[in-house]
Amino acid sequence: MPENPLSTVLAIDPKLVENLKSTDAWAFADGALPAKVKLLMAMAFDAEHGAIGGVRALAQRAMAAGATKEEIAEALRVAYVMCGVGPVYIGSQALAGVVT
Numbered sequence: 315m316p317e318n319p320l321s322t323v324l325a326i327d328p329k330l331v332e333n334l335k336s337t338d339a340w341a342f343a344d345g346a347l348p349a350k351v352k353l354l355m356a357m358a359f360d361a362e363h364g365a366i367g368g369v370r371a372l373a374q375r376a377m378a379a380g381a382t383k384e385e386i387a388e389a390l391r392v393a394y395v396m397c398g399v400g401p402v403y404i405g406s407q408a409l410a411g412v413v414t
Contacts, residue, residue, distance in 0.1 A: 319367060342375075350379035354386065358393040361401035361408070369408035383413040 318324065324331045342352050353376035360368035373386050386409065393401035 348379070350376050350381040350385070353379055354381055354389040357386070357405075358389045358401065361390060361393045361404045362397045364400070364404050366404055366408040369405055370412055373409055373412055377413075386413055 320331050320334070342349050342356075353372050357369050357372035357376060360372060373381075376386065377383075390402060390405040393405070
């Protein structure tokens, strides 16, 4: 398992990381939208922003919440239509070995 990307911040400001985790749990909880949909949305945003590690982690979380590889693919399609081809390349790199 890769190192926690927040490990440095955790060492210098654990309260900030605690706040981030609390906000994450609140934002991605089931509500009007199921958690897997919210995670797929976030994955598409990270694909647009070029965050390979974020795409990978969010896809894995989405699958743990019940998302299929087809749903992941469709989320990337939407990112492509809205943002261009960049998210497709980032998604492809990020998802290698995750959804195949």
